[in-house]
Amino acid sequence: AQSVSQHNHHVILSEAASLELGCNYSYGGTVNLFWYVQYPGQHLQLLLKYFSGDPLVKGIKGFEAEFIKSKFSFNLRKPSVQWSDTAEYFCAVTNSGTYKYIFGTGTRLKVLA
Amino acid sequence: GAVVSQHPSWVICKSGTSVKIECRSLDFQATTMFWYRQFPKQSLMLMATSNEGSKATYEQGVEKDKFLINHASLTLSTLTVTSAHPEDSSFYICSAPGLGTEAFFGQGTRLTVV
Numbered sequence: 001a002q003s004v005s006q007h008n009h010h011v012i013l014s015e016a017a018s019l020e021l022g023c024n025y026s027y028g029g030t031v032n033l034f035w036y037v038q039y040p041g042q043h044l045q046l047l048l049k050y051f052s053g054d055p056l057v058k059g060i061k062g063f064e065a066e067f068i069k070s071k072f073s074f075n076l077r078k079p080s081v082q083w084s085d086t087a088e089y090f091c092a093v094t095n096s097g098t099y100k101y102i103f104g105t106g107t108r109l110k111v112l113a
Numbered sequence: 114g115a116v117v118s119q120h121p122s123w124v125i126c127k128s129g130t131s132v133k134i135e136c137r138s139l140d141f142q143a144t145t146m147f148w149y150r151q152f153p154k155q156s157l158m159l160m161a162t163s164n165e166g167s168k169a170t171y172e173q174g175v176e177k178d179k180f181l182i183n184h185a186s187l188t189l190s191t192l193t194v195t196s197a198h199p200e201d202s203s204f205y206i207c208s209a210p211g212l213g214t215e216a217f218f219g220q221g222t223r224l225t226v227v
Contacts, residue, residue: 003155032214041122044206044218055120090157099210100145103157 004093006104013081014112016029021076021107023065023091029098035065039087047089050074050095069077071107083113116140119219123172126197134192134222136163136207142187143209147216148180151204163190163207188196206207 009023025031035047048059054068065076074091091104116139126132131162136146146163161171161182169194185186194201202225208216 009154034215036218041220043117043220046215049215099145099208099216100159100162101147101157101208101216102151102159103149105154105156 001095001099002038002095002102004091004102004104006089006107008107009091009105010108010110011113012110013045016080017082017111019076019078019081019085019098019109021109023074023076023104024072025074025091025093026072027093027095032094033065033067034046034092034094034101035059035063035074035076035088036092037087038090039065044090081109081111083111086111117207117208117217117219119222122220123223124225126224128198128226129196131193131195132224134194134196134205134207134224136190136192136209136219138188138209138217141209141211143190144187145210146184146190147208148182148190148192149206151206151207156204160205163192165190192225196222196223199226202226 003026005024033050036044038044047063048057049058050067058064063078089107092101118137120135144165148160149157151157152158160175161169161174163169163182163184165184169204171177206221210216
């Protein structure tokens, strides 16, 4: 069965620290990869996505992620976090051509001012 | 961008009663919508696919008689949790496909059954 693993359930960082959130998926076919962020009381918001092409994807708010096919990974990074990045982050996968998402368990990030 | 609105954002109900959650696509039409559920410390899990004008398709292990889905129009899908019990307490999110290759999500509904 397909699955998505997020290794960090809770992360606490100080402002200006660098961030890397791990995401691994299990699926042998062609996938689309996503990172979503959810601020308290708000919608899931797309940070970035990978479908094909350059495996280093840049998203909004200074986030980027790198698709490493050989490792089935799609880790999220940000060089310098801000207090406003405090939120929950979800990695997700879809099979190409479908809108059925498989989500990771989410990572709660808290950034200390 | 496209907006999907869910209502209510949170609801508390008594055990044995039914609760309806609405999911609306505000500025686009959606012939298909998806319902997800998230238990504490677990992933968002797909429950069912809502199809406008036809029956919903449910994922394995999801009781279709308990989670009634109606896709009455091209902009509205509803999920009714019937005879709710405390174990149905969860976070429910809907989504609708956009024009591209990603879906748009509602803000979610926190259901607490007491």
